Structure formats: structure tokens, C-alpha cells
Amino acid sequence: MLKIEAILQPSKLDAVKDALLEAGIEGMTILEARGHGRQKGHTEFYRGREYTVDLLPKVKIELVINEDQKENTLQAIIGTARTGRIGDGKIFISHIDDAIRIRNDERGEAAI
Amino acid sequence: MCRRAIKLLFFSVVLGIPALALAQPAAPDAQAATQAQITALQQAVKAAQTASANAQSAGDNAWMLTSAALVLLMTGPGLALFYGGLVRKKNILGTMMQSFAMMGIVTILWAICGYSLAFGHGNLFIGGFEHLFLRGVSLTPNPVYAATIPEQTYMIYQLMFAIITPALITGAFAERMKFSGMAIFLSLWSLLVYCPMAHMVWGVGGLLNASGGRIPSLDFAGGTVVHITSGVSALVCCLYLGKRIGYPHTKMQPHSMVLSFIGACLLWVGWFGFNSGSALNAGPLATSAFINTHFAAAAAAIGWTIAEWIHNGKPTALGAISGAVAGLVAITPASGFVQPMSALAIGALAGFFCFFMVFIVKSTFGYDDSLDAFGVHGAGGTLGALLTGLFATKAINAAFGAGVGTGALDGHWGQILNQAIGVAIAWSISIVGTLVLLFAVDKLVGLRLSAEDEAAGLDISQHDEEGYDLNS
Numbered sequence: 183m184l185k186i187e188a189i190l191q192p193s194k195l196d197a198v199k200d201a202l203l204e205a206g207i208e209g210m211t212i213l214e215a216r217g218h219g220r221q222k223g224h225t226e227f228y229r230g231r232e233y234t235v236d237l238l239p240k241v242k243i244e245l246v247i248n249e250d251q252k253e254n255t256l257q258a259i260i261g262t263a264r265t266g267r268i269g270d271g272k273i274f275i276s277h278i279d280d281a282i283r284i285r286n287d288e289r290g291e292a293a294i
Numbered sequence: 295m296c297r298r299a300i301k302l303l304f305f306s307v308v309l310g311i312p313a314l315a316l317a318q319p320a321a322p323d324a325q326a327a328t329q330a331q332i333t334a335l336q337q338a339v340k341a342a343q344t345a346s347a348n349a350q351s352a353g354d355n356a357w358m359l360t361s362a363a364l365v366l367l368m369t370g371p372g373l374a375l376f377y378g379g380l381v382r383k384k385n386i387l388g389t390m391m392q393s394f395a396m397m398g399i400v401t402i403l404w405a406i407c408g409y410s411l412a413f414g415h416g417n418l419f420i421g422g423f424e425h426l427f428l429r430g431v432s433l434t435p436n437p438v439y440a441a442t443i444p445e446q447t448y449m450i451y452q453l454m455f456a457i458i459t460p461a462l463i464t465g466a467f468a469e470r471m472k473f474s475g476m477a478i479f480l481s482l483w484s485l486l487v488y489c490p491m492a493h494m495v496w497g498v499g500g501l502l503n504a505s506g507g508r509i510p511s512l513d514f515a516g517g518t519v520v521h522i523t524s525g526v527s528a529l530v531c532c533l534y535l536g537k538r539i540g541y542p543h544t545k546m547q548p549h550s551m552v553l554s555f556i557g558a559c560l561l562w563v564g565w566f567g568f569n570s571g572s573a574l575n576a577g578p579l580a581t582s583a584f585i586n587t588h589f590a591a592a593a594a595a596i597g598w599t600i601a602e603w604i605h606n607g608k609p610t611a612l613g614a615i616s617g618a619v620a621g622l623v624a625i626t627p628a629s630g631f632v633q634p635m636s637a638l639a640i641g642a643l644a645g646f647f648c649f650f651m652v653f654i655v656k657s658t659f660g661y662d663d664s665l666d667a668f669g670v671h672g673a674g675g676t677l678g679a680l681l682t683g684l685f686a687t688k689a690i691n692a693a694f695g696a697g698v699g700t701g702a703l704d705g706h707w708g709q710i711l712n713q714a715i716g717v718a719i720a721w722s723i724s725i726v727g728t729l730v731l732l733f734a735v736d737k738l739v740g741l742r743l744s745a746e747d748e749a750a751g752l753d754i755s756q757h758d759e760e761g762y763d764l765n766s
Contacts, residue, residue: 226547228612229666230605230653233547 183278183291186245186255189215189271194263195241201258202243207251209294213242219272240271246278246294347442350575351435354442357576358451364567365454369393369461372564376557376619377465378761380665383549385469386761388752392464395477396457400484404453411489413439413452418501418508420490438498440574451571456492459520460484465665466528467741469546470538470748473756475741479731487527487727491519491720502716504693511716512686512693512701512709514583515572517627517679518720525672526724529663534732535741537662539748546664551611558615562591565622569629582690583629587622590629590641594621597645605653613649620648620670624678631686631693631700640681644674676717683713 190198195212202210216237223236247255256273264270283293374390381389400408407426414421425431428449436445460480467476494500495513502511502518513519538546548554569587573580598617603609624644625637632640652669663669686693686701686709699706735741747755754760 227606227608227610228547229616230602230657231542231547233545 183281183294184247184249184252185276185278186243186247186252186259187274187276188243188245188259188263189217189240189273190243190259190263191265191269191271192239192241194265195243197262198243198259201262202245202255205251205254205258207245207247207255207258209245211244213244215240215242220268238269246281248291248294351442354440354575354577355444355447357580358440358443358447358571358574361567361571362447362451362454364564365451365458365571366397366564368561368564368568369454369458370397372557372560373458373461374557375553376561376615377468377554377665379550379553379555379557380465380548381468382546382751383762384751384753384760386549386553386753387759388473388756389464389468391473391752391757392476393461395473396461396480396484399477399481400457400460401453403481403484404449404456408456408485408489409449409452411485412456412492413449413497415498416493418499419494421493421497442575448574452492455516455520455568456484456488459488459516459524462520462524462667462671463528463531465667466532466663467535468664469752470535470743471741472739472743472747473752474739475735478739479735479741482731482735483527483728486731487523487723488519491523491723494719495519495716502719509712509715510694511679511712512631512682513627513679513716514630514682515569515626517623517675517682518716521623521626521671521675522679522717522720523724525668525670525675526721527728528667529661529672530725530728531732532661532663532668534729534736538664539745541662542657542660548612555611555615558619562618562622565591565626569622569626573630579630579691582634585634586625586629586632586637589634589637590621590625590644591618592621593638593641594618594624594645594648597621597642598649599645601646601649602653605649616652616666616670617645617649620644620674623648623671623674624681626675627679628682628685631682631691633685633687633690636685636687636703640678640685643681644677647677648674676721679713679717679720680710683710 188198192214199210199212217240218236218238223234223238226233226235243259245255252275259273280290281293282289370390370393374393377393378386378390405428407423409428409431410423410425411421414423414425416422428446431445431449433444433446435441435443436448439445440448460483463480463483464476494502494507495511495518496503499506501508502513504510504512511518540546565587566584570580570584573583595614595618598620599609599614602613621641621644624640628637628640648670651673652666656663656666656669682701684702687703688698688700691700692698693700694706699709701709732741743752743755
């Protein structure tokens with residue numbers, strides 16, 4: 183089992199969510215997040231005073247999937263979230279030891 | 295009204311025929327009858343006059359009560375939202391409470407002695423004590439101030455001005471003043487700075503009163519009384535208290551432009567009551583002030599936006615609404631004296647000038663006038679008071695008598711000097727009064743928050759509340 187954590191532009195959330203459903207991914211968790219990578223925020227002006235906003239609003243999608251769904255899933259995310267501009271986000275992949283469905287004690291791949 | 299007029303016409307015709315017969319020698323019986331008819335006619339005319347006066351009084355009173363409500367709308371929610379949106383979110387309730395507190399405190403003070411000190415018979419500088427606890431302020435008109443509305447209407451209308459003026463100052467010391475110190479300071483300020491200034495400009499026998507004062511100064515709706523006093527006192531406050539911790543390096547941007555936007559629009563609408571209501575009746579002068587108010591706000595919003603666009607590369611929402619408020623401030627003293635085209639000019643000038651004060655002057659000198667109470671109200675009020683002397687015209691308001699010029703446009707250039715003296719007096723009383731009171735209240739209860747409380751924010755440190763808890 184793999185955990186996919188994708189940090190995205192908030193405006194891309196709906197498109198990515200639809201693409202994941204189409205790719206057969208049934209469950210996901212979405213977090214509203216703030217952060218920055220190399221892009222380092224932007225500046226805002228209020229009555230002439232300049233403020234640097236370095237933590238920008240992002241969304242983070244967390245998915246746990248079977249290993250054979252990996253390429254489909256990544257393709258769905260990358261295909262919809264990419265604009266080619268700085269700030270498109272990142273994807274992190276890690277291994278999951280186990281999963282438990284709280285309702286009925288199902289374990290492992292049956293639980294996801 | 296119409297029915298009464300027809301009735302009157304009918305009487306005149308019917309009674310007029312026997313009246314003509316008077317020319318002929320008549321029998322004593324006929325004479326007596328004619329006399330009775332004349333008496334009846336006189337009574338009918340008197341009744342019609344009374345009905346007409348009542349109708350005017352009802353119309354004027356309706357507008358004045360509406361205007362009073364509009365001016366209160368400027369403080370809460372207008373100013374509370376405008377300022378509330380401009381602070382950081384940990385300070386929103388504390389900031390709104392400062393305006394709301396004035397709605398409570400100044401009302402009580404006004405009822406006890408404020409109205410008397412501003413509008414009672416006194417000397418050149420301050421009213422007397424004859425209206426303590428509103429003694430003698432009745433439901434009949436006081437012709438000295440407004441001949442067609444109950445004096446209590448006049449009193450409550452003027453109260454709304456006394457409420458918003460100290461509330462405007464809170465923008466200068468935003469995010470760093472103790473609630474207790476703020477409440478005591480602004481209470482005393484309202485009695486010792488606002489009331490004397492209102493008396494000098496509008497009170498009977500006041501030094502600057504346009505009708506009969508020693509130095510007749512034109513201030514239709516409070517350019518000197520409201521905006522210069524609050525704006526200049528605001529500057530003194532922010533200099534006395536010092537900058538917020540971390541200013542100007544820490545980020546202190548407005549937490550909700552949406553709230554500020556709503557607040558500014560409410561201010562614009564409320565200002566119709568502020569300026570147009572200052573005609574004190576529902577006649578043509580109220581129309582003139584209404585139009586001037588609107589025109590100046592529009593011109594200033596555009597003026598500030600253009601200046602900002604050129605200077606910074608983008609037009610901002612905050613710039614547009616700040617400009618509108620600057621225009622409303624500047625037109626306040628002029629609103630019942632100038633032509634609509636002059637209002638456009640005053641507005642545009644105010645938009646550029648206040649932009650310059652906020653963008654250039656403030657950062658050059660480095661004072662922390664947090665929400666630009668001085669840059670908008672002090673600067674805009676001063677500009678407006680002087681421009682009133684330039685643009686005032688007898689075509690709109692023959693303030694100094696029929697045929698006498700009102701302002702420089704009529705050739706009465708001396709009025710600009712009178713305006714300048716009014717401005718100088720307003721600046722002086724604000725600087726001295728505010729300094730003395732700040733010093734006294736600082737000794738008494740303290741003014742400035744502790745560093746810890748300032749970091750925690752007004753909401754938690756002063757009120758044990760939070761403005762936003764989106765998880766509850």
C-alpha cells in the first residue's frame with residue numbers, strides 16, 4: 183500500500199478530484215494548507231505599505247492506494263494539476279504498513 | 295392641504311361678494327353680518343396657515359429623524375466595520391467595541407451636560423449649564439437653531455455627531471490602547487474638546503458662528519467640528535502612544551477588506567444624513583447638500599484610485615474606498631454652500647491630497663497613524679474647510695444675508711482668511727486638549743497595553759472574547 187500526498191493549487195482541487203474518481207480512486211482526505219516552495223509567496227499593497235505574503239493557500243490531498251493503482255493515480259493528478267508555472271505543487275509517495283477499517287476490523291488492502 | 299386650499303378659495307368667493315357690497319351704504323343688520331363673515335374668513339386663513347406650518351414641521355421632522363438615524367449608522371456599523379476590517383483579526387472586537395462604546399458613553403454625557411455645553415447660552419467658547427439634564431429642551435422648536443423641528447429632534451441629531459467624532463479618533467491608536475484608558479480619555483475629550491468646538495461654530499453666541507459670530511466661519515456639517523478635531527487629535531494620540539510593537543517591519547495588513555468595504559459603503563450612505571440633514575429642514579438646501587456629498591465622494595474615489603494606479607501600478611479596493619471617505623470628509627464643511635461642479639472639484643482634490651498624506655507624508659515621517667484617521671480626516675477636513683471659503687456661493691446659500699457674497703467665488707476673498715482662523719482654532723484646541731487629557735489619563739489608569747497584551751490582541755486581553763471562532 184502506498185500513501186500519496188499531493189499539494190496543489192486550491193483552484194485545481196475540483197478537477198483533480200474528478201480525475202481521481204474517474205481513475206477509480208474511491209476515498210480521499212483533503213486538507214486546507216498554507217505553505218511555499220521555491221516560489222516564496224507574493225507581495226500585497228495596503229495604502230502603499232508593502233507586505234510579503236510568503237505562506238500561500240494550498241490544498242493537500244491524501245490518498246492510500248494499492249501499489250498497482252500508482253501510475254493511474256499519479257497520471258490523474260499530474261495531468262489535471264499542471265499549469266507549467268511555478269507553484270503547481272508537489273507529490274510525495276510513501277509506504278503504508280497496514281490499514282484498518284474501524285467499522286468491522288478489516289485489515290490491509292481490504293480496508294482501503 | 296389641497297382640500298383646505300379649495301375650501302379657502304370657496305370661502306373667498308362666497309364671502310367676497312358681500313364684501314364688495316360694503317362699498318355701498320348698508321343697513322346695520324347687513325354690516326353685522328358682513329363683519330361675522332370677515333371674522334370667519336380670518337379664522338379660515340389662520341387655520342390654513344397653521345395646517346401649512348404643521349405640514350412643513352412634519353416633513354422637516356421626518357427628514358431630521360431619518361438623518362439622525364443615518365448618522366448613527368455611520369458609527370455602528372459603518373465605522374466599526376471600516377476600522378474593524380483594517381486591523382488584524384485578533385483586534386476586531388476590541389476595535390468595534392471602541393466605536394460602540396461611544397454610542398453608549400457619549401449619549402449619557404450628552405443627556406447630562408454635553409448638549410448644554412455645546413448649544414446652551416454661554417460665552418464665545420463654550421455653552422452654559424442651562425440645559426443640564428436636558429432641562430428646557432422640549433418638543434417645541436427652538437428658533438435659534440431650527441424653527442420647524444422640535445428642539446429634541448435637533449438635540450438627538452447633534453448627539454449623533456458627538457458620537458462619531460471621538461469614534462473616528464480610535465483609528466489612530468488602533469491595536470494598542472487599553473479599553474479603560476480609551477473610555478475615560480474619549481469621554482473627557484468629548485466634553486472638553488468636542489463641545490467647545492461645536493459651540494464656537496454652531497452654538498448661539500459662538501466665536502466662529504457663521505450667523506453673528508465675531509469671526510464668521512463656514513462649516514455646514516462639521517469639517518472643523520468633527521473632522522479636524524478628530525483627525526488632529528488622532529495624530530497627537532499616535533505620537534503620544536508611539537508605534538505598535540513591530541511597526542513598520544511586522545506584517546500588519548488588514549484582515550478583512552470585505553468588512554472594510556461594507557463599512558465604507560455604509561459611511562457613504564450615512565453621510566447623506568450627516569450633510570444633507572445639516573440643512574435642518576427638508577428644503578432645497580438639503581437637496582444641494584445631498585448632491586454635493588455624493589459628487590465629492592465619487593470624484594475623490596476616482597482621484598485616489600488614479601493617483602494610486604499611477605504611483606503603485608494597480609488600483610486597489612482599499613484605495614477606492616479610502617478615497618471616497620476622503621471626499622466625504624472634504625465636502626462636509628462645504629456641502630451646503632457650493633455648486634455641484636465645485637463639489638466635484640473639492641472631491642477630486644481631496645482624493646489626491648489625502649492619497650499624498652497617507653502614501654508619502656506618513657511614510658516620510660514614520661508615525662503610526664494605524665488606520666489613517668489623521669491622513670483622511672485631519673488632512674481632508676483642513677483642505678475642505680479652506681476650499682469652502684473658496685467655492686462657497688450666495689447662489690446656493692446667502693449665509694451672510696441677501697446680496698452679500700458668501701465665499702471667494704462671489705468676490706468675498708476675506709472668507710478664506712476666516713476659514714483659516716477657524717481651522718487654526720480647531721487645530722489648537724485639538725492639540726492642547728488632547729495632550730492634556732492623554733497625559734492625565736495616562737497617569738490615572740494608563741493608556742498603552744502591556745507588550746504581552748498587545749501581542750495577544752485586544753479581543754482576548756481586553757474582553758476575554760474572540761471575534762472569529764470558526765471551529766465552534
